[in-house]
Amino acid sequence: MTQIAEVIVDVPTMQTNTPYSYEIPPALVDQIQPGMRVVVPFGKGSRKVQGFVWQVDATAQPDPDVTLKAIDNVMDPAPIVNAELLQLADWLARTTYAFTITCLQTMLPNALKAKYQKWVSPTDQLPDDRRTSLFGDQKELLWDDSLPAETVKQLLLLNRQHLIKIRYEVSSKSQVKKVMMVKPAMSAEELHVAKNSLRKSAVKQIKLVDYLMTHRHEIRQTELERAITISSSTLKTGEANGWLSRQAVEVYRDPFQTAVVKTKPLQLNPDQTKAVTAICAATNQEKAETFLLEGVTGSGKTEVYLQAIANALSRGKQALMLVPEISLTPQIVGRVRGRFGQQVAVLHSGLSSGERFDEWRRIQRGEARVVVGARSAVFAPLTDLGVIVVDEEHESSYKQDDNPRYHARDVALWRARYHHCPVVLGSATPSLESRARAEKNVYTRLLLPNRVNNQQLPQVTIVDMTEELRHHKESSFSSVLLRALKERLERGEQSLLMLNRRGFSSFVMCRDCGFVLQCPNCDISLTLHMDTKTMKCHYCGHEEPIPHVCPNCHGRHIRYYGTGTQKVEQELTELLPDARVIRMDVDTTRRKGAHERLLKQFGDHQADILLGTQMIAKGLDFPDVTLVGVLNADTALGLPDFRASERTFQLLTQVSGRAGRAEKTGEVFIQTYNPDHYAIQLAKTQNYERFFGREMQLRHRGNYPPYYFAVKIMASDVDERKAAEAMVKIVRQLKQVLSPQAITLGPTPGAIARVNKRYYYQLVIKYKHEPKLDSALFKILSQAQKQSRSGLQIAIDRNPMSFM
Ligand SMILES: Nc1ncnc2c1ncn2[C@@H]1O[C@H](COP(=O)(O)OP(=O)(O)OP(=O)(O)O)[C@@H](O)[C@H]1O
Ligand SMILES: [Zn+2]
Numbered sequence: 002m003t004q005i006a007e008v009i010v011d012v013p014t015m016q017t018n019t020p021y022s023y024e025i026p027p028a029l030v031d032q033i034q035p036g037m038r039v040v041v042p043f044g045k046g047s048r049k050v051q052g053f054v055w056q057v058d059a060t061a062q063p064d065p066d067v068t069l070k071a072i073d074n075v076m077d078p079a080p081i082v083n084a085e086l087l088q089l090a091d092w093l094a095r096t097t098y099a100f101t102i103t104c105l106q107t108m109l110p111n112a113l114k115a116k117y118q119k120w121v122s123p124t125d126q127l128p129d130d131r132r133t134s135l136f137g138d139q140k141e142l143l144w145d146d147s148l149p150a151e152t153v154k155q156l157l158l159l160n161r162q163h164l165i166k167i168r169y170e171v172s173s174k175s176q177v178k179k180v181m182m183v184k185p186a187m188s189a190e191e192l193h194v195a196k197n198s199l200r201k202s203a204v205k206q207i208k209l210v211d212y213l214m215t216h217r218h219e220i221r222q223t224e225l226e227r228a229i230t231i232s233s234s235t236l237k238t239g240e241a242n243g244w245l246s247r248q249a250v251e252v253y254r255d256p257f258q259t260a261v262v263k264t265k266p267l268q269l270n271p272d273q274t275k276a277v278t279a280i281c282a283a284t285n286q287e288k289a290e291t292f293l294l295e296g297v298t299g300s301g302k303t304e305v306y307l308q309a310i311a312n313a314l315s316r317g318k319q320a321l322m323l324v325p326e327i328s329l330t331p332q333i334v335g336r337v338r339g340r341f342g343q344q345v346a347v348l349h350s351g352l353s354s355g356e357r358f359d360e361w362r363r364i365q366r367g368e369a370r371v372v373v374g375a376r377s378a379v380f381a382p383l384t385d386l387g388v389i390v391v392d393e394e395h396e397s398s399y400k401q402d403d404n405p406r407y408h409a410r411d412v413a414l415w416r417a418r419y420h421h422c423p424v425v426l427g428s429a430t431p432s433l434e435s436r437a438r439a440e441k442n443v444y445t446r447l448l449l450p451n452r453v454n455n456q457q458l459p460q461v462t463i464v465d466m467t468e469e470l471r472h473h474k475e476s477s478f479s480s481v482l483l484r485a486l487k488e489r490l491e492r493g494e495q496s497l498l499m500l501n502r503r504g505f506s507s508f509v510m511c512r513d514c515g516f517v518l519q520c521p522n523c524d525i526s527l528t529l530h531m532d533t534k535t536m537k538c539h540y541c542g543h544e545e546p547i548p549h550v551c552p553n554c555h556g557r558h559i560r561y562y563g564t565g566t567q568k569v570e571q572e573l574t575e576l577l578p579d580a581r582v583i584r585m586d587v588d589t590t591r592r593k594g595a596h597e598r599l600l601k602q603f604g605d606h607q608a609d610i611l612l613g614t615q616m617i618a619k620g621l622d623f624p625d626v627t628l629v630g631v632l633n634a635d636t637a638l639g640l641p642d643f644r645a646s647e648r649t650f651q652l653l654t655q656v657s658g659r660a661g662r663a664e665k666t667g668e669v670f671i672q673t674y675n676p677d678h679y680a681i682q683l684a685k686t687q688n689y690e691r692f693f694g695r696e697m698q699l700r701h702r703g704n705y706p707p708y709y710f711a712v713k714i715m716a717s718d719v720d721e722r723k724a725a726e727a728m729v730k731i732v733r734q735l736k737q738v739l740s741p742q743a744i745t746l747g748p749t750p751g752a753i754a755r756v757n758k759r760y761y762y763q764l765v766i767k768y769k770h771e772p773k774l775d776s777a778l779f780k781i782l783s784q785a786q787k788q789s790r791s792g793l794q795i796a797i798d799r800n801p802m803s804f805m
């Protein structure tokens with residue numbers, strides 16, 4: 002009887018997307034479990050690759066005609082992917098058109114990703130002079146990126162002539178942080194004897210023995226060295242003499258830089274109580290129910306999450322809370338840690354790879370029972386989930402825009418079904434998809450219609466900037482907004498100013514009349530392409546020159562739209578020289594911890610105005626902010642995408658919600674060139690339900706999601722013609738399997754036609770029910786794989802966030 006392991010190998014191609022069988026060698030029998038990483042020989046020349054054990058068959062009857070290769074080595078003492086996550090990887094691969102190996106690697110912290118080293122050694126046939134010139138007196142040479150091109154060329158040639166050998170070594174980058182601990186190894190009496198035998202001049206050694214006689218507990222080596230100013234060589238002498246023992250002890254890196262204030266559960270208002278009760282009931286009955294928690298800004302959604310989590314913990318279960326790009330919301334993390342303390346682990350991109358790895362291990366070992374994190378935290382290895390929260394569920398950052406192109410919300414729903422626990426999708430402005438599902442009772446809708454303590458929503462004023470420009474010289478600030486800012490300065494209250502940078506410079510607009518160039522065939526605006534100096538439609542391919550005169554008012558103030566935060570800051574210091582301004586954008590927040598620092602400064606009243614990009618729109622809860630100004634509401638509206646209005650409405654509602662959250666009432670000014678646009682008008686009243694109704698009508702008329710499903714196919718190549726041809730071929734192939742009800746848009750050039758010297762072409766298919774589509778797409782992927790050597794790449798995005 003032989004034991005056989007099915008292994009997913011780290012060779013991302015369609016052909017290797019199913020497990021390969023390997024024999025488990027006698028030494029490893031009964032040791033290998035699914036979810037462990039192994040090193041296996043693969044392909045010609047049996048190079049060594051890493052793989053994940055998918056399944057183990059302990060009583061296999063192998064085919065005597067087939068000789069199986071054997072597993073080389075095991076990389077993990079225990080599985081690093083549990084049974085649930087193996088299943089999840091399989092599901093992800095099938096639904097996102099990704100390789101299973103890519104899905105498995107996506108779930109793990111970077112530190113656990115495989116690293117390969119290539120080692121080269123001479124054969125006996127290699128002439129001596131070549132051996133010396135290449136290898137010197139070394140037996141092996143590491144073949145990595147640092148080798149000069151000339152050497153690589155030589156090595157390739159020698160390899161073809163079989164004059165050198167190549168060995169692959171698989172190693173893992175995982176780095177457990179260890180510190181050296183020191184403790185006395187002799188009794189005080191023994192040390193006393195030892196001291197007497199030392200020479201008087203051995204001052205350092207005497208110091209050390211004295212210390213060890215009086216301090217009998219374990220201490221960090223570095224601390225001890227500092228305390229009595231001795232060096233590590235003295236400690237080594239001490240160890241050699243048997244005075245002390247040293248031991249490397251594993252420690253966790255601490256990703257939290259700031260201390261938190263402990264908080265207690267708040268007394269819930271009736272709406273919150275209703276929501277918490279419903280969620281807790283689902284947790285307690287182990288029911289995979291999905292709740293849509295629709296609550297206006299400042300309605301206390303976070304408190305609902307916290308109490309639902311507390312209930313899960315009290316039942317001995319665990320909780321997962323997703324927040325969009327966590328570095329944007331240090332305040333929320335602080336609130337979760339304030340409630341649950343040490344039990345909380347945080348996973349987000351702002352952590353170093355070592356910190357992430359440590360947080361991940363704390364979760365895997367069951368030491369952290371609450372996980373807060375951004376998108377990829379949805380894969381946290383929690384084993385007994387009682388509730389999953391997706392805060393700001395409409396956020397597009399939950400969708401990964403690289404393989405595997407998964408949506409964290411979908412993964413959360415999958416895991417909830419696996420664990421039989423509820424999911425809470427929370428937002429003041431739910432995605433149309435989620436709200437539509439609540440309409441059909443697929444999700445349970447929970448409402449928080451009022452702000453906490455019935456505080457009023459802020460008063461929103463729409464400022465027509467075309468009107469403003471007629472009376473004043475060009476400025477980023479309307480006179481009403483400037484007046485409001487001055488008032489806040491006089492009263493010692495704070496203001497937020499948001500500059501919308503989405504779609505920066507990607508379209509042109511007339512500064513006189515607000516006209517944005519539209520496609521004659523589609524209900525969508527044209528995109529500026531600087532490489533070809535033309536305006537293009539991404540849906541039908543229409544193209545025309547960049548206008549120099551406005552086609553609408555014949556004015557000459559056509560602009561590439563967009564102003565930078567830096568420029569606005571400068572303007573602000575000229576207009577309001579006394580105002581203290583904090584600027585928050587990609588430039589000022591690049592350094593680690595900069596976000597937290599700037600927000601803390603603002604919270605401590607070290608500034609009057611916080612000026613920033615979209616990153617200030619979400620999650621902030623500052624009681625003294627009574628004014629919010631949006632400098633340019635239109636940039637997102639100009640984008641040629643079916644979600645443009647939805648995004649604009651969401652952003653304006655979110656940012657407006659930052660004003661007047663405590664006792665003082667808030668005021669909001671939205672500057673726009675499209676004052677009559679429904680997304681802006683409805684953001685004024687913060688009427689999500691009316692927006693939902695209106696937008697659903699438009700989506701229905703245009704056959705857009707959520708009425709239709711969509712899939713986007715992208716082809717890219719350094720040769721533009723090849724990318725285009727591949728796309729045409731794909732369209733032909735798909736037309737054979739698609740029903741007449743499916744709608745295809747394209748092929749058209751990608752939104753950015755050339756990225757990294759590659760040309761992009763794309764195709765969008767809108768459909769309702771196409772049973773043959775999936776298998777056709779997998780076939781296309783697998784064909785493309787065979788051509789990938791030529792440079793052609795195909796990517797498939799199911800339910801894309803945009804059609805651009
Ligand atoms: N039941 C309550 N009693 C008193 N204060 C509360 C209660 N619930 C929440 N709060 C407070 O009200 C404020 C707003 O709540 P919270 O930030 O949770 O709202 P939110 O709905 O998550 O807001 P947003 O969507 O705007 O980020 C917070 O300062 C919170 O501490
Ligand atoms: Zn068009």
Ligand SMILES: [Zn+2]
Pocket residue numbers: 511512513514515516551552553554555556
């Ligand atoms: Zn005009």
